[in-house]
Amino acid sequence: MRFTLRQLQVFVAVAQHESVSRAAQSLALSQSATSTSLTELERQSDCQLFDRAGKRLALNALGRQLLPEAVALLDQAREIERLLGGKSGYGSLNVGATLTVGNYLATLLIGSFMQQHPECRVKLQVHNTAHVVQQIAHYELDLGLIEGDCQHPDIEVQPWVEDELVVFCAPQHPLARRGSASLEELTHEAWILREQGSGTRLTFDQAMRHHPRNLNIRLELEHTEAIKRAVESGLGIGCISRLALRDAFRRGSLMPVETPQLDLRRQFYFIWHRQKYQTAAMREFLEQCRALTAGVSRSDQIVLPSIV
The missing domain is CATH 1.10.10.10 (Winged helix-like DNA-binding domain superfamily/Winged helix DNA-binding domain)
Structure with a gap:
């Protein structure tokens, strides 16, 4: 050669x-x-x-x-x-995940995978959808777990599990007592939202595209936890994944606001480069992800693995 x-x-x-x-x-x-x-x-x-x-x-x-x-x-x-070299098992795995998936699913999934395969070197990078797609396209990641749309011609996209955003507010907010809001009422509120380029913001904007009235967007933040803290402080209302809010809803520190007029459903996806060689570690990790969500209709119903 x-x-x-x-x-x-x-x-x-x-x-x-x-x-x-x-x-x-x-x-x-x-x-x-x-x-x-x-x-x-x-x-x-x-x-x-x-x-x-x-x-x-x-x-x-x-x-x-x-x-x-x-x-x-x-x-x-x-x-x-x-x-x-006489080494069995898996070599390495480089995963990229968007913020919701990365913070609330991927870390525990990778922890479980590493417990079963301690010889495997695993890296997790958490960014917004646009950044993860770019990294996959440039072969910088083996696999991506995303919550936004991906139309890149070189990238394979496979659905994983359905997710749903939910509007939420602080317990002392007037909408908390009612538990629901019309579109007209939502246009009068101050909003704390994710930044442009995130899958969460894309889903929210698509849901609002048929309702062209301008919203009062007070803050745009890159992290779901920062949005939750801002809403808890009474700065406005927010809209992120139910998965990211389920513990806060159980505690009562934040309250859901149902919006029957908005379709806030979306999909979590697996992505990888179409020409990427699928290593044994990639195949095994994908199988574990699919097994975790088998029979689950929505992401906030997933029973997360415990890491001992």
């Missing part, structure tokens, strides 16, 4: 970072060694894989074609290395 696995590893890192220096840092190599490895790969193959614009390197058509093949080959090589 005209290439080595190290050369492919350098190629993938440069493709992901679009920079030799950042790729070198991620691989713990010197910048000169990284640059030499990439140059040798292109010279030996008599081809160019990047378009150079100053210090920025962008994949050309051939590079984009090579990238998924290189990522898959490196994943398989790592599994072969483990087998040759």
